[in-house]
Amino acid sequence: MFNKLAAFFAGKYARWVTILIWVALAAILTVSLPPVGDKEKNNAPNLQPDSPSVLADEMIKQYFPSGAGVPALIVWHRDGGLTEGDYASIQALTKELAENPLEAQGDLIPLHLMPLPAVQQFASEDGSTLTQPVAFAEATETELLKENMEKIKEMAAAIVGSDPFSVPIEGASDLSARISGPVGISIDATDLFQNADFVLMAATVLLVLVLLLLIYRSPVLAFIPLIGVGFAYAVTSPLLGWMAGEGWITVDSQAIAIMTVLLFGAGTDYCLFFITRFRQELTKESSRSAALVRAFKGASGAIAMSGFTVVLSLFALMLAKYGAYDRFAVPFSLAILIMMIASLTLIPALMSVIGRKSFYPFIPRTEEMEKERAAKKGKAYEAKEKRKTFGDRVGKLVVSKPWTVTIACIAVLGILAASSTGIKYTYDLLSSFPEDMPSREGFTVIQNNYAPGELAPVTVVVKNGEAADLAGKLAAVQEVDHVSEPTVSEVDPAYASFSVVLSINPYSQAAMDAIPHIRSAAEQALGEAGSANAQEQVWIGGQTAEQYDTKVLTDRDNRVIMPVVIGLIAVLLLLYLRSITATVYLIGTVLLSYVAALGLGWLILHHLMGFDAIQGAIPLYAFVFLIALGEDYNIFMISSIWQKRKTMPLLQAIREGVSETGGVITSAGLILAATFAVLATLPIQVLVQFGLITAIGVLMDTFIVRPFLVPAITAILGKRAFWPSKAAPVEESKQVQFK
Known part of the structure; x- marks a missing residue:
């Protein structure tokens, strides 16, 4: 199947048909459908309709319309x-x-x-x-x-x-x-966010282009991944705009900003995975068509597996109850799906058309081609001695001292992970905006000149509470400063509302913790007054109550989505590798690096950048991206080891697999981390925090987990790494002695 697909994209006419299809698709969708930026809805609700604070707001609107x-x-x-x-x-x-x-x-x-x-x-x-x-x-x-x-x-x-x-x-x-x-x-x-999409895209494109030029030193090659990503974006944006216009999904500026970064970062990675394999095959095959077929066969499985891993992980956000999470699911998963298709169709077609010239001025040639080239110039051919790369040295280290490497990696990541226990979270979205933003300046003035609780009083609405000592019970709550006189509804006198002013910052964690105490006090007062269903006669609204509900939904989504993502990735790894052992340690290593990224990110944000807390949404955002994208690199490297294991001893396969994939994964990791770091340039603290922590996690996967920890564990486990599959036997003549 892979050979047929590759032969199609490398075909004399089919490659042009493939390119024309992408051009036509992008042009038609761009002209006929609105871009996603035109359908942004930045005030979409995050809480569920049945959230207590939302129900309280409905009661206030109904019975206290003034x-x-x-x-x-x-x-x-x-x-x-x-x-x-x-x-x-x-x-x-x-x-x-x-x-x-x-x-x-x-x-x-x-x-x-x-x-x-x-x-x-x-x-x-x-x-x-x-x-x-x-x-x-x-x-x-x-x-x-x-x-x-x-x-x-x-x-x-x-x-x-x-x-x-x-x-x-x-x-x-x-x-x-x-x-x-x-x-x-x-x-x-x-x-x-006005024009933020354009600024972010321009900065991301420029950054990726500069990194590609520095890493590969080929002007043609630097533009090929960007062309692929550009076409993927040109298709994704109008599709999302159409879906948002039909009311099927809701998109906001934050989701579009992160989607742009993800598309350029992960999309460039997928393109590089194929391009690097194609360059390797061009040094073995004189025919570019044959080289492309071999490259497609060798790389397409890993690219497709990596893409589906990210798509399913991001799509799991559909299970979220909190609106901001749910709004990420479709845009992100659709963008990666289209990018994966582009990297397996458009990129091979472009590479087939351009051929070896893609890598100018460092054109890959076979040994026979080099000899002919030297003969035409009247020079004697001298075989170039292969220089040892950093990947060669890392590969030798992990197979010669696997226990030392494993213990050192786990120790470093474990120490950083322990720092995550000190993280403090905030659910106050206003605190994520710049301090010189007019609305935040006004809020700061109120905060500095009024009693803390007067910033955002808690509103308690009760039914049939005439005989209850509600004001006294509410005022007795430790966090309450004072309670106003009740306001009786003009719509229905059975309802009354109380304005509860807290003695502490109403946006603090302590204030959120006070909401259950306030509810309990109100229900107790109604119960003592003879109410049989006090729980159904109390409604609590206001900013503090909304933040409390936000925390409840966020905690719920963390408990549900994180295990689902791990389960989906585990199933895909089992289907692809057919090894329970490998699945367990591949997932375990990225989980460890994720927690370590949270820990190191908190140390930087708190001690160096002065943040008192990070947004409560960050752990789940970072989890979904780092687990899925980190597994990408593991899959690409481990698939190389698995393929080589069929023809050579495992230790040699590990050594060569690390060496072979080291360059491309390092390049891809640097590009992906840099694109996420671009988010830190925006004046929104939640994106600064997310961009920094995600970039740190990607770098940890790139420079610790992928080159050292995973291959070292594989070397320690030996044949057990394939369990329950059986490792194919290797002939003695193919054994390699390691010095």
Whole structure:
């Protein structure tokens, strides 16, 4: 089958047909379907419809409609305290918004109808800050919200006489203003990703091109993988755009950014796996068609296996309950699937057309071709002595001292893995944005000038709680500072809501841990008042409750998806290698390097870059990528050892397998790690953390697990590495003595 496929792509006419099919497919899809960037939805919900905080928000909207809507928080601030003129400006803006409401605008606090002392009660204790909420209808488009915020800024500038939104927050005595809250954060997050796809793609393409030129020193060869990746992207983007337009999937800027990096990184790797094998065969075969057939037969199995491993691992994210994970599944798996197909069809066709010239100026030739070339130049042919490469020395080391290599690798990775036990996690997405982002600046002003819990009070809604001492029970919770008087619903007086202000940062881990205590206190109060079903009569909403639900879903997804990914990879390895032993240690080594990458990444992020915590989504993101991509390199190397074992002793097969695959896997690993490191250039901390940890994991797989640990374990196990398969016997004449 492999011979027939390779012969087809190397055929005189079929290779051109293959190229034309890809060109036509990319052109038709690009013209007829929208690019995926046009279908981004950056405010898609992450929590499930039945998450407790989501249900609480629905109850608030239904029974307390005056508090419903998405708020924009206008944060007014002046060092030394707001003046009477400042309050007059704030009241004038409120009056303008009340008399000429913006599109989709909701309720306002009528500050313009209040006397000055009443307005001042909304200010911070030191009188330097006032937070003015302006609500907008649910599901309002981000673009409309942005237009509304620009109008508010224009109104404020006209009233104040200068632009308070351009005044620095710190070190300025003039009145400053910032827009924060959900509306401000949504707008700023969208602006952060404005043109990020193009910038990220341009930076990734340039980086990959430079690395290919430095590694292979061939201008033609450097562009061939990029052509393959470019066509794969040209097909993937409109397909994803079409699927998103039909409502089948949801895509956001973060998913597209990481998909771009993955496509160029992993896609270049697959192309290099084939190209390197083709170059090796060109030194043995004078016919490029014959060389391509041999290269396809030798590399296609490993490439297909590697591709399916990544596709299935990424597709397992479909099992996620947390929206951000689920939105990754289809874009990532489809991109890798199309890239794998391109590396097995388009790349062989291109290499068949260009042939040996692909490697100019270092053109691979057979020994006979070199002799003929020397004769034409009138020179005597001198066989070039093969230089020992780093891969040769590594191969010799792992077969001569396998126990030493194994113990050293496990010790290094184990020490780094132990550092992962100290990782602290955060589920506050705002903290992942730049500190100078306007909405975060406004949030910081609120944080510095109001009581910690007033940043985001917890809202407790109860039914039939008249006789219960709810306020007293809630106030008795250790993390609670105070509880407001109950607000009775005008829709149904049976419902009442309490605003619970915490005594600690409402975005902290301790605050999230307080949510179950608050729920328990409310249920206990209802139970003591005689309620038979208190659990069904309490709803808790607010930012802290949402973060708690996020942690619950994230922990659930970790427990479900991680074992599924390991199971899928184990099945594929068993089918491909037919060895239980090899499957176990191949998976075990990448798991160890994954935990070690988390540990080293945390040491760098915490001690060198000053991060107090990493985003709670990072472990699963890094796990899926590192386990799947790390197994790629293992598969490519171990398949070389497995093939060579059929014709030579195992130790020689290990030595030659490590030497043969060392160069290409090292090059591929450097390129893949560098592309993930590009994410660290974006001004979003979650991508910085993900890019750094993933790049570290790829480098560990490239320079520790693949060249040292896996072949050393294989050498120690010997024939047992093939169990339950039986190793093919090798003739004595083919035995090689190792010095």
